[in-house]
Amino acid sequence: MATPQDVLPPSGPPPLSETPLSRTPLSKTPAAEAETLTGPPAKPSSPAEPAPADPPIDAPVVARRRPWQWVSAAAALLLLAMAVNSVVRNKAFQWDVVAAYFTSTSVLDGLVLTLWLTAATLSLGFVLGTVLATMRLSGNPVLRTLSWGYIWLFRSTPPLVQLLFFFNIGALYPTLGLGIPFGPEFITFRTVNLLGPTLTAVIGLTLLEAAYAAEVVRGGILSVDRGQLEAAQALGLGRGRVLRRIVIPQAMRSIVPTAGNMLISALKGTSIVSVLAVSDLLYSVQLVYNQTYQVIPMLVVATIWYLVVTTVLSTGQYYVERHYARGATREGLPPTPLQRARAGLRRLQRSVDAEEAR
Numbered sequence: 001m002a003t004p005q006d007v008l009p010p011s012g013p014p015p016l017s018e019t020p021l022s023r024t025p026l027s028k029t030p031a032a033e034a035e036t037l038t039g040p041p042a043k044p045s046s047p048a049e050p051a052p053a054d055p056p057i058d059a060p061v062v063a064r065r066r067p068w069q070w071v072s073a074a075a076a077l078l079l080l081a082m083a084v085n086s087v088v089r090n091k092a093f094q095w096d097v098v099a100a101y102f103t104s105t106s107v108l109d110g111l112v113l114t115l116w117l118t119a120a121t122l123s124l125g126f127v128l129g130t131v132l133a134t135m136r137l138s139g140n141p142v143l144r145t146l147s148w149g150y151i152w153l154f155r156s157t158p159p160l161v162q163l164l165f166f167f168n169i170g171a172l173y174p175t176l177g178l179g180i181p182f183g184p185e186f187i188t189f190r191t192v193n194l195l196g197p198t199l200t201a202v203i204g205l206t207l208l209e210a211a212y213a214a215e216v217v218r219g220g221i222l223s224v225d226r227g228q229l230e231a232a233q234a235l236g237l238g239r240g241r242v243l244r245r246i247v248i249p250q251a252m253r254s255i256v257p258t259a260g261n262m263l264i265s266a267l268k269g270t271s272i273v274s275v276l277a278v279s280d281l282l283y284s285v286q287l288v289y290n291q292t293y294q295v296i297p298m299l300v301v302a303t304i305w306y307l308v309v310t311t312v313l314s315t316g317q318y319y320v321e322r323h324y325a326r327g328a329t330r331e332g333l334p335p336t337p338l339q340r341a342r343a344g345l346r347r348l349q350r351s352v353d354a355e356e357a358r
Contacts, residue, residue: 097297101288102304110284111305117270117280121205122213122263128206129213136218147214154211160272163204167276169195201273209266216258220251252324260317264310281305 087093101107135147154162165172170191179185195203224247232242274283281302289298322336335343 092296093300094294094297097294098300098304101298101301104288106284106288107281107301107305110279110281111309113279114267114270114281115309117201117205117273117278118263118267120202121209121270122266124202124206125209125266126213126217126259128210129215130217132210132214133217133221136214137221151211151214154208159204159208159269160275162208163200163272163276166195166204167197167200197273197276197278201270201276201278205266205269205273209262212262213259216255216262217251219258220253220255221247223254224250249324253321256317256321256324260313260320263313263317267309267313268306 088095132147132150135143136151138144173191175188175190177185177188179187228246228250229242232246237246270280271282273280274286277283279287285298285302289295292298319336
């Protein structure tokens with residue numbers, strides 16, 4: 001029979017052979033800690049995996065194919081050819097009549113008057129517009145308000161309405177005079193038959209162009225960096241010299257494109273003076289087809305002349321912009337169409353010489 005001493009475990013620490021050494025955590029070595037943080041070391045590449053070879057230096061560069069670009073270009077050329085064919089082969093245009101009246105005396109006289117009106121109104125308009133722009137940039141609040149009111153008024157009313165008001169100035173003001181406001185007048189004259197159709201057109205178009213020119217000049221002046229003006233003042237340069245040598249050359253880069261658009265618009269806008277019986281290009285054409293009833297060919301004559309003059313003006317605008325763009329970029333000015341044509345002829349000549357040398 002077992003005694004209580006036989007059932008109870010013996011007192012004291014357990015023997016060394018029964019200590020659970022496998023359960024005690026072992027401290028990690030520095031290599032193990034590094035592997036835990038950075039991951040296992042990379043396996044060395046096997047000799048069977050070759051390293052990627054660099055592409056050959058002389059490999060040809062193949063441009064990306066764009067088939068839809070060629071399809072769209074072919075469709076556009078097809079539509080253009082159809083439009084040209086419909087115009088050239090349409091007998092209603094009466095191209096023989098167009099050729100007969102294209103250089104007629106009446107048409108050329110109307111063209112000369114149109115060009116004169118365009119040059120006069122735009123030149124006077126820019127002179128007055130420069131004054132208005134200076135007033136708008138002035139520190140005087142009265143001058144700023146007057147300039148703003150003028151620009152607001154003339155840009156808000158249609159040009160034809162302005163021309164009709166000036167043409168009927170005699171009904172509004174039978175007499176005009178100079179003198180003291182609300183006092184005696186020193187010079188007075190009657191306005192009946194004072195303004196003829198041509199003078200009315202010049203005054204009306206000049207006042208209209210001045211309102212737009214003022215904003216063009218003001219925008220060009222504001223486009224100049226203020227830091228350059230401060231640097232010029234720090235160097236002790238006079239205001240006149242700063243205006244001539246710093247402000248105007250840089251402002252012209254912003255003024256010329258918009259002024260070119262105004263010039264073309266003024267050329268086409270002179271056609272509204274035909275309602276005042278001014279013998280411009282459109283009115284001269286109208287006189288002809290009122291007698292011959294050949295409306296379409298005479299309108300084609302006017303259209304072609306407008307296209308010719310507009311093309312010449314656009315070409316001049318391109319070269320003026322190019323002149324004022326000198327030094328604007330580090331790459332220099334791009335070649336002109338004439339320079340591109342000469343370069344193309346030289347390349348063609350070199351290729352022909354190379355073929356002959358073979």
